[in-house]
Amino acid sequence: MENILELNTDNFDRTLNELKGKLLIVDLWAEWCMPCKMIEPHLHKLAETYPEHVVIGRLNVDDHPEIAARYGVMSIPTLLFIKDGKEIDRVIGAVPFHHLRTKVEQWM
Secondary structure: OOOEEEEOOOOHHHHHHHOOOOEEEEEEEOOOOHHHHHHHHHHHHHHHHOOOOEEEEEEEOOOOHHHHHHOOOOOOOEEEEEEOOEEEEEEEOOOOHHHHHHHHHHHO
């Protein structure tokens, strides 16, 4: 799916700059994190529901800890809501889909 991106240290800042005007939700996750796996289907559903407005970026914190440190992420999953290159909101933990949908509709 084209509006779900794998982010890393090399493409993170460039992606922020390229997505001006769209809502980028950065999913900070790890392979061993069960709550991260629980919210992954919600993120795919958001990408399908709002393809014109939302891009999901997935960043593995074990492989790219410097990005997590830059944003002060202390626990995962953490979802950063970024618009025009700036963090505007965040969600920590596995939350229900309707909570994420409400956040998206607030910031679209």
